[in-house]
Amino acid sequence: MNKKTNDKIKEIKNSGRIGFMGHVIAGFPDFSSSLQAAMGICEGGSDFLEIQFPFSDPTADGPTIEGACYKALENGFKIKDGFKLIEELNKKSDTIILIMTYANIIFKYGIENFVEKSVDAGASGLIIPDVPIERDEGLNEIASKNRIDNILIATPGDSAERIRELSKAGSGFLYTVARRGITGKKSEFNKEAKEWFELVKNNSTLPIAVGFGIRTKEQIRQLKDYCDIAIMGSHLVNIINDACQNKKDIKNELKLTVENLLN
């Protein structure tokens, strides 16, 4: 496990709280706004920040994040901007940065090259939903060699055995989703979701992060019984979008949002 991530999770466990991970899309709606948003999330007290590098065909994302990815690409997002964003953040914040993107982005770039650039920029982990462990194009080995976490995703429908397999193959933590399906719709936990969280908790050898559909402080509080880190994705993207549309101070808006969620 990446040392920064390891230390952070230890600290979270020791203090008996639940960790928080925010999400921004690099270059959405443009480079400087996304940097402002990311800085706000970090200053608000986020333990982790997932930075998504936009892809033209993000099949594992819901319409909110998909739309934001298109906007970022329309505005000229390039991979080097994503790395630059991480470098800038690392100068000012000690929030742990993870990169989320799709197989084709790292494959076309060259996986080894992408991993090295990620480490140089200061990222601690990678989340690539469409690289399966059965055929990972060397990602796991390259990531491990470069001491960056290859964070795997477990989803409802996975068996106990599959959860054990994923937590053994991955590193950092196991990223799980709360609902069947994709990001961004509906939100309270039902019986099915709770059973799923229990299954993950009982079988994962890694710390657990839960995401997809989280919007409120209450939900984060509820999650504490099941996992180590709560992930907030599309809700933050909506707030960023709203802040930009209404010409608010993006950094401050995001900072306040995260502070309110965590205090």
Place this chain on the structure above:
Amino acid sequence: MKDIRIESDKGFFGQFGGRYSAEILRPVLLELEEAFCKYIKDKNFLNEFNDTLKNFVGRPTPLLFAENATRELGGANIYLKLEGLANTGAHKINNAIGQALLAKKMGKTRIIAETGAGQHGLATACACARLGLECEVFMGEVDIARQRPNVFWMELFGAKVTPVTSGTKTLKDAVNAALREWSERKMDTHYLLGSALGPYPFPDMVREFQSVIGRETREQFNEQKGGLPEVLIACVGGGSNSIGFFSEFLNENSVRMIGAEAGGKGDKPGENASRIAGPGTLGIVQGYKSLFLQDDEGQLLPTHSISAGLDYAGIGPQLAYLAQIGRVEFTSEKDSEVIEAFKFFAKTEGIIAALESSHALSSCIKIAKKIGKGKNIIVNISGRGDKDIFITASAMNDNKWFQFLKDEVKRHEQKNK
């Protein structure tokens, strides 16, 4: 030449193919793989499939000797496999029936599908109406705008047609939307993918259900002329008609195979959809590894073709492999050449080919003269062109047609006053 393996090797054709899906789709893809492997060898299932193809789809479709076109061009003998005469007007129905039957065996009650030109959506909606399944079709907004007649028919069959407004608003975005819907709701739903691409087992499954085209062609040609043809030509979008047409002949070394890609308006990025004949490069998108039209950063590029059905940035993994080993050649046919070929075969043979299939006809016109008399070419007319009337009338600048449309709208408005 070593025998070419028809089925994938655990999902791979050489380096192409695979199952690069998000974890959320893994269970349902494994379930599908298991069911497909079981039923494709099951006598009762195959009997039901073949009966439906015969009595509902109208198979076998004819193989026509295009005598007049052959004479006019003065080259090789031209034969046309008329897939357009199948129910709903294209080869798409073969796979739609196969997968819909399989979905029923799996206990699914609902089908979702993507569509580009609308032919696959139409075939799926038709199969669902016949087999009593609920149906939702995802279709890019741009494609809905240019293929309204197919939307009308899909809705008549009781399908819900959901416009896809994201990205390029064409086929690839419809695939994304369908994959997303499948992730959300997979217990009762089967995703009926229409092309020989996507995560394993789709490329194998679609080829198997389409391989009836090649089997019939071989038998019909042998009966009419004897032996094997020298050349086979098919248009290639994702590749379902071509792989279904070619697979029967892959291990006949004397048979040359040509895939006609969309040359569009020109060679610049965004003006065509030529992956193999054009600058497609290796990528992993929508669950499979193949050649894609993409930029240096791995973002898919917009594509263009006069035919919605060929307007797609990727190509089926088996065809990418067959191109790599030199078994299938690829050409690129320009929109303007396609229209000329379309007109030529309408006039000489009374065949209205779909604009997709007219790409294969355009390639045929060039090759027939080149390879000369006595040789035999079979072109797969994957669909008929009635659905394209709004596009072809516009491309041919038929003002009388557009005056008719205006009058028709007026008549409709007066009637409703």
